[in-house]
Amino acid sequence: MTMALVEIKHVTKRYTKHKVALDDVSLTMEEGRIIGLLGPNGSGKTTLIKLLAGLLSANGGTITVDGNAIGVETKKVVSYLPDVSYINENQKISQVISYFADFYADFEPDRAVAMLENLNIDVNLKYKTLSKGMKEKVQLVLVMSRRAKLYLLDEPIAGVDPASRDYILKTIIQNYDPTATILMSTHLISDIEHILDDIIFINDAKVGLVSTVDDIRETQEKSVDEYFREVYRC
Ligand SMILES: Nc1ncnc2c1ncn2[C@@H]1O[C@H](COP(=O)(O)OP(=O)(O)OP(=O)(O)O)[C@@H](O)[C@H]1O
Numbered sequence: 271m272t273m274a275l276v277e278i279k280h281v282t283k284r285y286t287k288h289k290v291a292l293d294d295v296s297l298t299m300e301e302g303r304i305i306g307l308l309g310p311n312g313s314g315k316t317t318l319i320k321l322l323a324g325l326l327s328a329n330g331g332t333i334t335v336d337g338n339a340i341g342v343e344t345k346k347v348v349s350y351l352p353d354v355s356y357i358n359e360n361q362k363i364s365q366v367i368s369y370f371a372d373f374y375a376d377f378e379p380d381r382a383v384a385m386l387e388n389l390n391i392d393v394n395l396k397y398k399t400l401s402k403g404m405k406e407k408v409q410l411v412l413v414m415s416r417r418a419k420l421y422l423l424d425e426p427i428a429g430v431d432p433a434s435r436d437y438i439l440k441t442i443i444q445n446y447d448p449t450a451t452i453l454m455s456t457h458l459i460s461d462i463e464h465i466l467d468d469i470i471f472i473n474d475a476k477v478g479l480v481s482t483v484d485d486i487r488e489t490q491e492k493s494v495d496e497y498f499r500e501v502y503r504c
Pocket residue numbers: 285286289290291309310311312313314315316317318
């Protein structure tokens with residue numbers, strides 16, 4: 271039986287008096303799902319991810335991950351890829367790996383090294399000498415090398431060249447624990463939809479649609495990408 275890993279109930283997030291980024295959002299995410307978080311620019315995707323990562327607090331409502339309110343316990347089981355880099359540029363990749371191993375009890379350095387090898391990235395390179403796309407790959411590998419229950423990936427492959435996107439996604443999927451859940455925000459729906467189980471669509475701070483990818487394909491007789499281009503023009 272699948273279990274709810276994430277429960278979001280009536281969450282509102284305001285940045286200012288007049289700027290509501292999430293408006294009375296309620297969602298449930300189950301274990302073992304790969305979920306696409308879709309929506310136009312400014313709809314609230316990053317805000318939702320940051321609330322789950324514990325970087326922002328909600329103005330109202332409740333969020334639990336694995337039965338705990340967001341805090342120290344949830345941070346132990348959540349692995350977060352932000353939309354901006356946070357890595358010390360002067361370190362070699364191998365040093366960044368050691369840093370992660372010291373910092374996170376659930377980080378598996380061997381898994382990171384194997385994935386990077388698979389992606390033809392030499393761990394002896396200095397991080398600052400990598401191209402933008404290579405840096406994205408390294409960050410994604412690091413985040414996915416934790417044994418987390420929930421992975422939060424904010425635009426994970428936006429800078430990766432189209433030919434490598436599928437390869438990196440497959441590398442990640444093959445290496446992660448299938449009982450964990452991945453929530454990833456993306457505008458690259460057509461590149462990612464084949465690995466997704468579910469989609470959550472946010473529009474103008476509200477949940478517009480929650481569905482399995484199969485349901486969209488069956489009921490609409492279209493790909494998720496075609497459906498969203500048509501209905502929401504994003
Ligand atoms: N620090 C902030 N202060 C004020 N408003 C903010 C702040 N961060 C985000 N917002 C606003 O909140 C809304 C939601 O932003 P958010 O970054 O969550 O959107 P998004 O769906 O991730 O967008 P994108 O697809 O462009 O990354 C936007 O209107 C944005 O301008």
